[in-house]
Amino acid sequence: MGISRGVELVNGSSVFEDLPDASYVARGYYRGKLVLEAEVERLGGELRLVAAVARLSARVVDQFNNPVEGALVSVEDTQAVSGGDGYAVLGHLPLGEYEAQVEYRGVKAGTVRLNLTGGEAVKITIQLHTLRVEAVDEIGRPLEVSASLYSMGRLIASGSGSAIEFPKLPSGNYQLTLRRGPKEVNKPIALAGDRVETVTFPILLELGGVALSSQEAMLILLPLVAVMLLVIAGLMVREFIRWLRERE
CATH class of the missing domain: 2.60.40.1120 (Carboxypeptidase-like, regulatory domain)
Structure with a gap:
């Protein structure tokens, strides 16, 4: 007649009670895996088995x-x-x-x-690297910005300045976001070693605390230049007319 019993180990030991003297096959499982299997013979006393x-x-x-x-x-x-x-x-x-x-x-x-x-x-x-981010304006001047580094939409690190270092980064793909006022620049970064990344911000000049790109500056300055040219042209015409009258 076969006997099948399962007992959970407590502090590394278990007790099988009322077993007759006979030969048995002992199996032990840990985390769902077989860690011991042995043929044993019950002759009274304590039996010790070693689990793998x-x-x-x-x-x-x-x-x-x-x-x-x-x-x-x-x-x-x-x-x-x-x-x-x-x-x-x-x-x-x-x-x-x-x-x-x-x-x-x-x-x-x-x-x-x-x-x-x-x-x-x-x-x-594991391979860890340093990413150094240098922010410049459209003519290459250092620019103070705030920087955020993301991986899979999760914020990894942040910092501020014109030169920002992100140390101890695993190899992988990141998303770099730079901000200055309402302006924002996003750039993907594939990091496989130490790297210096220079990011050009769309800023040429700042007027009254407002940062302007070259295109924005042109849109603002061109009408002003046109008005100034018209004023200068008007003054020149007036002077020319006065000169003609003096010649008469």
């Missing part, structure tokens, strides 16, 4: 081997955030192969295949 699980921890570093704090490491349904030393502890998992997803500052920073065979820490290296 291990504690998984990951150390996240950048390309210069500096620890990265605040990286989110995900393995299946388990997540952990790296601390100041770069370590993220994900707890115990069955031995085997896994895919670790790493996010940093809300941006996917990489995917790593790992083989969990023991309790050792897995080293995960």
